[in-house]
Amino acid sequence: MGDFFKRVHEIVKMIPPGAVMTYGQIAKIIGNPKASRAVGYALRSVPEGVELPWHRVVNAKGEISTRRTFQGDEDKLLQRILLESEGVIFQKSNRIDLKRYQMFF
């Protein structure tokens, strides 16, 4: 695993319960604003046993991004449940209000 992935993980670890950050936002913080897709790729490969709130990362529209794997839907549902358990409210559009939940440095 490269340095980029590690930095993504370090940042995600800092997101407190009930708050979220976006893929693009994390990419910018790392210093590579155009690597948003790679951020998602990094969350896909979280080491076993590593505690990391991956569910607190959503896309720029405030929605849970679509997985391309065979268990994608199940994974998205889990992410939503985890966020709701922390008090995050989803709108009818299946999005959350970023102005309210997004965390900034």
Add this chain to the structure above:
DNA sequence: CAGCTGACGCCAT
């Protein structure tokens, strides 16, 4: 070394 892929983002329509 040369593609390929995808938990993205942005802009045009």
Add this chain to the structure above:
DNA sequence: TATGGCGCCAGCT
């Protein structure tokens, strides 16, 4: 709002 198209980039093959 909702789509569609395209650029980007780290890792994998």
